[in-house]
Amino acid sequence: MTNPMTGAVPGAGYRLAASAEMLFVDLPFVDRVQHIHDAGFLVEIWDWTVKDVDALAAADASIVSMTGYIAGNLTQPDGITELLDTAARSLEIAERLNCPALNLHGTGLDGKGLPVRPVEVVTGPEWVTAVRTLERIAALGEKAGRVFTLENLNTAVDHPGTPFARATDTLALVEAVGSPHLRMNLDLYHAQIGEGNLIELVQRAGDVIGEIQVADVPGRCEPGTGEINYAAIARALRDMGYGGVIGLEGWAAGDPQAALDAFRAAFTP
Template identity: 40%
Template sequence: MIYEDVPFVDRIDRVADHGFDTVEFWTWPDKDLDAVEARLDEHDVSVAGMAANTEPRRPEELERALTDPTKQDAVVGDIEESIEVAERFDCPNLIVLVGPEVEDYTRAEMYESVVACLREVAPTAEAAGVTLIVEPLNTTVDHGGYFFEESSVGFDIVREVESPAVKINFDIYHQQITEGNIISTITENLDAIGHVHVADVPGRHEPGTGELNYPNILAVLDDAGYDRHVGFEYSAAGDDDRALAAIRELVTE
């Protein structure tokens, strides 16, 4: 979502120039993985996360969706292939987007399909040391038609699957739009959170451009003992360099 005016691998250079040593990105099948690996090695930059879904399309438009009971074999195959790529990059997290609401199925049937897919693939993820992080998305602004937006549903999925390799990607931007109550929700469910995404509301820009008090939120995460990655998934309100400099200042305070 940043430096979109330059080739993908060159964005790694820009991030490294700002002093960051970890990146994440969305789908991997549309990337030149050899080139990505070479650029990461050049800058000694690691990968914190990538998408488990192999289709380069919007989450609410996925054809091979966890919510579709007829696609479970294909979905599991996609995730297993993504786990192999994650192992190649020593990447600890794969973001799982469950997909759209599927016509002709009840919400209960779609929910059970999601749980069944994750239960089947969880042992492979455990063996690889990869965490599958399931993500709720807001349906009001960005992803109408996506299956679920409430963090409570995500926590229920994690606890029903009962695997250390399945947790939630808690995207603060999405959850502020959907439900608010960010700090309490995080601290009360920290055991089920495997990754945190950050952007401000409204606009999905860098922290400091909207209504969220990110210095407080990040301090609470530290105090609560959260020891995993925080990914800044945003589009810059203006200049990309200025946005990254502001983030660097925020995380080093």
């Protein structure tokens, strides 16, 4: 059984969390959070602007990741301003929720997960601008004592037109910034669709990983419902000494509690 306040897995250095956005979806949101906590997991949320922040702050649960911006992007002047302003606002909410990590994407996404400003080709100057923007994001995180994580996304199925989306892209940006307050959110569901070689990928990313998110392919449900050998990935993470969060960001194929049980089993030695 994982510890509901720390998510710690006996015999492993990492901790387990689950997304309240994708599990127990028939319940009010705060009830979802409580169910995940009661099952022994840390909790992750997305857009805080549509949540009852006071109720979340009062909940008996540990929220470890939330969306770290409302709008904006990494390369265009107006988008950079929006990104920095809304990241600062998100840090204020993270303080209220005692949430250590705030998640970013290569650009703002709409309600369907599509980029607000699709990009087909990212130019060299845009790469440089993105690094400089992320340096400013990292500085905000350092001042607040929190960490921003940059998540890779797949462009083939869920997020076409998103710039800086591949795991190799997000890894390059995070390494270029070189700050402990900007880390990579390595989403293995997205990476399997876009790149594969998942064990090699986690080993390559190594110390710049701030979080790992999981779901199986196809279908984006819990481990065991698709083609990814998550037990082998778990062994590789333990061999690396990974001590961060592993978050289930997937739908339940059936019963949500069964999905959490399968997730726990896949990552328990």
